[in-house]
Amino acid sequence: xxxxxxxxxxxxxxxxxxxxxxxxxxxxxxxxxxxxxxxxxxxxxxxxxxxxxxxxxxxxxxxxxxxxxxxxxxxxxxxxxxxxxxxxxxxxxxxxxxxxxxxxxxxxxxxxxxxxxxxxxxxxxxxxxxxxxxxxxxxxxxxxxxxxxx
Numbered sequence: 001x002x003x004x005x006x007x008x009x010x011x012x013x014x015x016x017x018x019x020x021x022x023x024x025x026x027x028x029x030x031x032x033x034x035x036x037x038x039x040x041x042x043x044x045x046x047x048x049x050x051x052x053x054x055x056x057x058x059x060x061x062x063x064x065x066x067x068x069x070x071x072x073x074x075x076x077x078x079x080x081x082x083x084x085x086x087x088x089x090x091x092x093x094x095x096x097x098x099x100x101x102x103x104x105x106x107x108x109x110x111x112x113x114x115x116x117x118x119x120x121x122x123x124x125x126x127x128x129x130x131x132x133x134x135x136x137x138x139x140x141x142x143x144x145x146x147x148x149x150x
Contacts, residue, residue, distance in 0.1 A: 004109070005144065009107055015100065020092055020093070038058075059134045066098065077142060078143055084137040105120050120139055
């Protein structure tokens with residue numbers, strides 16, 4: 001298990017593989033983001049995208065799954081304080097395969113609770129072609145192994 005003390009600013013990770021299907025794009029969009037360029041391939045041809053694309057929220061959810069299945073497996077995670085700077089950079093299409101890369105950009109001990117530390121990480125979702133499709137700064141909370149030390 002990796003605790004706050006084990007995590008270093010500047011460390012990076014690349015991992016995961018998530019294959020995006022047309023069926024999943026349609027299913028997610030019908031339930032959560034029913035805009036025509038997410039739910040109707042014919043209508044999407046006349047959109048700014050020119051084809052069916054995944055909802056940005058779906059893209060975020062797929063990347064979150066990769067994060068939970070990846071580095072969070074061995075972290076003493078206590079959840080998150082939120083995300084900053086969420087950006088949808090390129091559309092995700094049926095047939096794309098996503099992976100993610102992360103970089104720890106800041107860390108500090110909580111002033112209100114010495115049992116936890118704050119670890120801020122840049123996350124980027126990347127397609128099989130190396131295109132960044134989404135990014136955000138995750139504001140994580142990680143348990144401290146040694147609350148009295150640093």
